Amino acid sequence: MRSLHNYIKNKLQKFGALHLSLLDPVSTSFKDLPRYIDIISKSGSDIIMVGGSTVIDQEHITNFVISIKELCDLPVILFPNNISSITNKADAIWFMSLLNSLNPYYITGAQMLAAPYVKKYGPEPLSMAYLIIGEGQTAGFVGEAKGIPLDKPELAAAYAAAAEIMGFKYVYLEAGSGAKQSITPKFVKIVRSMIDDIILVVGGGIRSGDIAYKLVKAGADLIVTGTILEEGGKLEEIVEMVKKGGEERLNDPSA
Numbered sequence: 001m002r003s004l005h006n007y008i009k010n011k012l013q014k015f016g017a018l019h020l021s022l023l024d025p026v027s028t029s030f031k032d033l034p035r036y037i038d039i040i041s042k043s044g045s046d047i048i049m050v051g052g053s054t055v056i057d058q059e060h061i062t063n064f065v066i067s068i069k070e071l072c073d074l075p076v077i078l079f080p081n082n083i084s085s086i087t088n089k090a091d092a093i094w095f096m097s098l099l100n101s102l103n104p105y106y107i108t109g110a111q112m113l114a115a116p117y118v119k120k121y122g123p124e125p126l127s128m129a130y131l132i133i134g135e136g137q138t139a140g141f142v143g144e145a146k147g148i149p150l151d152k153p154e155l156a157a158a159y160a161a162a163a164e165i166m167g168f169k170y171v172y173l174e175a176g177s178g179a180k181q182s183i184t185p186k187f188v189k190i191v192r193s194m195i196d197d198i199i200l201v202v203g204g205g206i207r208s209g210d211i212a213y214k215l216v217k218a219g220a221d222l223i224v225t226g227t228i229l230e231e232g233g234k235l236e237e238i239v240e241m242v243k244k245g246g247e248e249r250l251n252d253p254s255a
């Protein structure tokens, strides 16, 4: 079985940055799924993420992932909000620790409960330090996060550096799904300056190709968008600009 982590690393070496499309099984009906998958496939998005911050049961998420797999060949990564949203029908799972939560359940508790299942049945775990920036919308509320202020990027940079030292493979700067404002390129640049090999993921409130491009140029490796699909926005333009930024970064890493 191929490793999705290696797949992501190889694609990053080739394209400089990737785009991930988030589908929330709570707000996306099975009826809408074929239309969404069609838009995602045509946009050139690289990976589908499945998850949301509110309650979902294992049977629903399993059927949701199976349906996606029947509709396209893109890899699927689970983005769980709790131990109930795990299924080995996906290719991988963001095995996340919400480092700036005030509740240890979201830092190590849920992970302890989930690990035996994931070790035994899969899917491939991709270790990720998850950081809520600002209020973080539903994810910030549910995860009891002490959100990092948008004007304090140095705090996120310190967390990201800690994540790298602790051995996480990915760090996710999350403004929260549907956030009015995304994390700024300046914020990302400061975080990037503190880390080396850990893969930097940025999401929440990204609604234009221009901002996606600037975030990649500032150092984001993976760009996540979700709401734009539900709002009927131009996913294709965002993906195109992610790839443009990635290509430019590969050609001139100092830019």
Ligand code: 1GP
Pocket (backbone or CB within 6 Å): 022, 174, 175, 176, 177, 178, 179, 202, 203, 204, 205, 206, 224, 225, 226, 227, 228
């Ligand atoms: C949420 O960052 C993702 O975890 C996506 O956010 O829905 O605002 O694109 P949006």
